[in-house]
Amino acid sequence: MALTGQATQATEVAAAPRAVSPRHFVRLKLRIMGNSFRGQVWRVVLFSFGILFGLIYATAGFFAAAAAGLAGNTDAAFLVAAAGGGVVALSWTLLPLLFFGVDETIDPSRFALLPLPRRTLVVGLLTAALIGVPAAATLIATAGLVLSAGALGGAGAAVVQALGVLLGLVFCVAVSRAVTSAFANLLRSRRTRDLAAVLLAVSAALIGPLQIAINRASTNTDWRRFLPLSEVIGWTPFGAPYTAGFEAAAGHWLAALAKLALVVAAIAVLLWWWSRTIETAMVGTASLGPAARQGTPGAPVDQLFPRILRWARRDRFGAILAREVRYWWRDARRRSNLITFAVAALFVSAMVNFGEAIWGTEAGEPARDVAASPLTFTLSMIFVGTLAAVTLANQFGFDGSAYANDIIAGVPGRTQIAARAAAFTVYVLPLVVLIAVIIGVLVGEPTWIPMALGTLVGTFGCGLAANSMLSVIGAYALPETSNPFALNTGAGMARGLLSILSMVIGVVLAVPLLLGALFAGDVWLWVALPVGLAYGAGAAWLGSVIVGDVLDRRMPELLLTITPRR
Amino acid sequence: MLRGLAKSFDGKVAVGGVDLDVPAGSFYGLLGPNGAGKTTTLSMAVGLLRPDHGQAWVLGHDVWRDPIQAKRLFGVLPDGVRLFDRLSGAELLAYHGLLRGMDPAVVDQRARELLDVLALADAGNTLVVDYSAGMKKKIGLACALLHAPRLLVLDEPFEAVDPVAAALIRDILQRYVAGGGTVIFSSHVMAVVERLCTHVAILADGVIKRVGTLAEVTGERSLEDVFVEVVGGRTATGEELAWL
Numbered sequence: 001m002a003l004t005g006q007a008t009q010a011t012e013v014a015a016a017p018r019a020v021s022p023r024h025f026v027r028l029k030l031r032i033m034g035n036s037f038r039g040q041v042w043r044v045v046l047f048s049f050g051i052l053f054g055l056i057y058a059t060a061g062f063f064a065a066a067a068a069g070l071a072g073n074t075d076a077a078f079l080v081a082a083a084g085g086g087v088v089a090l091s092w093t094l095l096p097l098l099f100f101g102v103d104e105t106i107d108p109s110r111f112a113l114l115p116l117p118r119r120t121l122v123v124g125l126l127t128a129a130l131i132g133v134p135a136a137a138t139l140i141a142t143a144g145l146v147l148s149a150g151a152l153g154g155a156g157a158a159v160v161q162a163l164g165v166l167l168g169l170v171f172c173v174a175v176s177r178a179v180t181s182a183f184a185n186l187l188r189s190r191r192t193r194d195l196a197a198v199l200l201a202v203s204a205a206l207i208g209p210l211q212i213a214i215n216r217a218s219t220n221t222d223w224r225r226f227l228p229l230s231e232v233i234g235w236t237p238f239g240a241p242y243t244a245g246f247e248a249a250a251g252h253w254l255a256a257l258a259k260l261a262l263v264v265a266a267i268a269v270l271l272w273w274w275s276r277t278i279e280t281a282m283v284g285t286a287s288l289g290p291a292a293r294q295g296t297p298g299a300p301v302d303q304l305f306p307r308i309l310r311w312a313r314r315d316r317f318g319a320i321l322a323r324e325v326r327y328w329w330r331d332a333r334r335r336s337n338l339i340t341f342a343v344a345a346l347f348v349s350a351m352v353n354f355g356e357a358i359w360g361t362e363a364g365e366p367a368r369d370v371a372a373s374p375l376t377f378t379l380s381m382i383f384v385g386t387l388a389a390v391t392l393a394n395q396f397g398f399d400g401s402a403y404a405n406d407i408i409a410g411v412p413g414r415t416q417i418a419a420r421a422a423a424f425t426v427y428v429l430p431l432v433v434l435i436a437v438i439i440g441v442l443v444g445e446p447t448w449i450p451m452a453l454g455t456l457v458g459t460f461g462c463g464l465a466a467n468s469m470l471s472v473i474g475a476y477a478l479p480e481t482s483n484p485f486a487l488n489t490g491a492g493m494a495r496g497l498l499s500i501l502s503m504v505i506g507v508v509l510a511v512p513l514l515l516g517a518l519f520a521g522d523v524w525l526w527v528a529l530p531v532g533l534a535y536g537a538g539a540a541w542l543g544s545v546i547v548g549d550v551l552d553r554r555m556p557e558l559l560l561t562i563t564p565r566r
Numbered sequence: 567m568l569r570g571l572a573k574s575f576d577g578k579v580a581v582g583g584v585d586l587d588v589p590a591g592s593f594y595g596l597l598g599p600n601g602a603g604k605t606t607t608l609s610m611a612v613g614l615l616r617p618d619h620g621q622a623w624v625l626g627h628d629v630w631r632d633p634i635q636a637k638r639l640f641g642v643l644p645d646g647v648r649l650f651d652r653l654s655g656a657e658l659l660a661y662h663g664l665l666r667g668m669d670p671a672v673v674d675q676r677a678r679e680l681l682d683v684l685a686l687a688d689a690g691n692t693l694v695v696d697y698s699a700g701m702k703k704k705i706g707l708a709c710a711l712l713h714a715p716r717l718l719v720l721d722e723p724f725e726a727v728d729p730v731a732a733a734l735i736r737d738i739l740q741r742y743v744a745g746g747g748t749v750i751f752s753s754h755v756m757a758v759v760e761r762l763c764t765h766v767a768i769l770a771d772g773v774i775k776r777v778g779t780l781a782e783v784t785g786e787r788s789l790e791d792v793f794v795e796v797v798g799g800r801t802a803t804g805e806e807l808a809w810l
């Protein structure tokens with residue numbers, strides 16, 4: 001394979017070593033991508049879908065970015081550049097953590113044994129990371145800004161903006177790598193519990209100020225009120241590369257230069273940070289699990305069952321349940337999924353409900369503290385419920401080849417599915433109750449909490465059914481690396497599509513609950529809880545029966561799709 | 567017990583029709599060069615890999631038609647398959663025991679005994695991921711033995727284990743066969759196969775080349791000679807690698 005070719009190239013000719021340049025990394029990546037498509041039709045199909053979607057988004061983005069400048073509206077163009085560019089850069093930072101993972105076609109730890117200087121390695125990896133559909137789509141979309149800046153400020157501004165767009169792309173890729181890699185290190189470390197607590201606390205703490213800020217903003221609905229904000233964004237590395245050209249167009253050449261310099265500095269810092277985390281990942285932490293626990297020599301069976309599962313039956317169902325509960329915490333990949341779900345759910349449901357405050361209030365009217373409607377509230381709860389279940393969309397992929405042990409033992413499909421769903425529920429249920437209470441209190445409608453719970457549990461149950469099915473028929477292998485966000489080539493697309501598909505199915509299944517919220521009136525506030533509980537439990541049970549039977553017929557095939565090819 | 571098992575991957579034939587009768591109470595060695603198809607054959611025999619053609623029976627139960635009954639009868643040590651390695655040794659054994667539908671008290675007692683015998687009790691609460699390669703083999707073997715199966719299917723059980731552990735495993739397996747159990751295992755260690763086995767089969771390029779009792783296959787010569795003759799291939803280097 002190309003990897004070994006690289007190895008000999010670097011080691012064999014010790015007398016006159018040829019320098020390894022980023023070109024080698026690019027070739028390596030292209031070669032591995034090419035090989036991974038061999039004989040895998042569905043991968044090619046997914047990849048083509050990815051390109052198609054990328055092109056659609058890129059074109060839409062391009063015209064949106066170019067429009068304001070071509071129309072000659074300076075303020076609007078600046079706003080689009082700052083906000084749009086900022087959103088793009090922020091997406092690069094956050095989305096890999098939440099939905100898409102990072103494409104680890106080239107796994108940094110594979111280079112641990114090669115005598116490569118750190119600089120060469122990082123620059124090479126970064127260059128290789130620039131190849132891909134998301135990067136290309138980002139480049140095309142943001143290129144619209146060049147047109148916009150050029151229309152406003154002539155060729156000079158266009159050149160500055162072109163530079164900015166290129167630097168912006170490098171920044172986006174670098175930030176996504178650095179953040180996932182640092183997060184991965186944190187999640188691997190033994191302080192994850194603290195990390196989770198901190199993240200939750202920070203996001204909860206952010207909700208307060210956010211609420212106030214939005215209330216302020218909502219007293220004034222003119223879009224120009226966002227201009228000062230976009231000025232600020234323009235001076236962060238997220239917005240700077242995209243607004244530099246507009247500073248030039250306005251004649252502030254010094255500011256333009258300063259912004260470009262700011263981005264370059266930010267990239268340098270990110271790359272330094274990234275190389276540090278890669279290095280610790282490559283050497284130190286060989287152990288993938290948490291530290292060996294002390295003591296508790298009790299009977300083996302009692303050791304298997306965590307304290308919260310003391311009540312569980314000591315049989316097949318109980319065994320899988322206990323193992324899964326342990327795994328959701330001990331496996332860094334699963335743990336990271338759990339934590340990101342918790343943070344995202346809290347954040348998104350808060351945003352949706354407070355977002356209502358902006359768009360729902362008339363200009364000039366004294367803003368109520370918060371204006372949330374039962375409908376948006378229900379919608380946000382449906383979102384959280386389905387998002388929770390999406391974590392299970394590739395539940396067998398987490399196991400990899402270890403799933404063979406369950407096949408050999410002849411575990412019936414229904415037991416397998418039901419026990420896994422139950423184990424996940426052990427974690428999600430408390431979280432979901434917490435979210436319902438927090439949001440209900442923050443919105444100022446504590447009486448909505450039972451309804452929120454009913455909706456959450458109902459949608460979560462539907463989501464369990466839908467995602468169990470997807471996890472059996474749409475599973476894919478995860479690479480055996482220490483980075484919990486790593487994905488194989490093309491799997492990012494698969495994962496994204498799978499998440500979206502499962503959310504759509506989950507929402508469709510939850511439609512009865514939405515109808516209840518819409519038409520049942522005030523009664524719904526009270527019947528929602530029992531109805532939701534029954535609906536969710538019924539859906540989950542029915543799902544485990546149907547999916548279990550499908551699983552019984554597909555076990556070896558499933559094993560083959562989730563076994564990573566080394 | 568295996569009839570015409572065949573499997574190809576993407577048009578490349580990995581196993582092309584293997585017939586193998588493993589008599590009850592026999593100690594069966596499956597030999598073959600790297601890539602011969604041993605792992606593939608054994609995976610098909612235990613229900614991990616769906617064969618393109620052919621059938622596999624265990625004591626009268628079809629592995630693919632009647633998996634629940636068949637799987638109850640055998641214990642498997644697969645190769646290249648991870649264990650649920652984020653459990654400690656004791657937890658892993660408990661998991662496997664309960665998965666086999668055993669009584670918790672029996673699981674506890676047998677798990678303790680196996681850990682002691684295989685010298686894994688010292689590892690305490692270390693997770694199986696952090697075990698050494700040989701320790702992983704041993705805990706895998708313990709998992710296969712736990713429910714006292716009638717048939718053991720072991721893929722390279724002697725790989726990576728130290729001489730003391732290897733002797734121990736040999737002893738365990740011999741006692742198991744003497745007690746009426748059946749063992750089929752693949753191995754590259756000729757000395758072990760010669761010492762233990764009642765029957766051997768040599769597999770190369772996905773087909774059986776030699777099969778029979780140990781005496782029938784080897785005749786007067788050593789097993790290694792027969793193996794090299796059947797398989798072909800070079801055993802010495804010529805001019806190449808002079809720079810090494």
Ligand SMILES: Nc1ncnc2c1ncn2[C@@H]1O[C@H](COP(=O)(O)OP(=O)(O)OP(=O)(O)O)[C@@H](O)[C@H]1O
Nearest residue numbers: 575579580581598599600601602603604605606607
């Ligand atoms: N999942 C797979 N996809 C494609 N080809 C495979 C797969 N698994 C095995 N093969 C091919 O099947 C053939 C037999 O492999 P197998 O693992 O059964 O050999 P083996 O006899 O166990 O070798 P070893 O002694 O090295 O363990 C090999 O040529 C291998 O390349």
Ligand SMILES: [Mg+2]
Nearest residue numbers: 604605645721
């Ligand atoms: Mg093998």
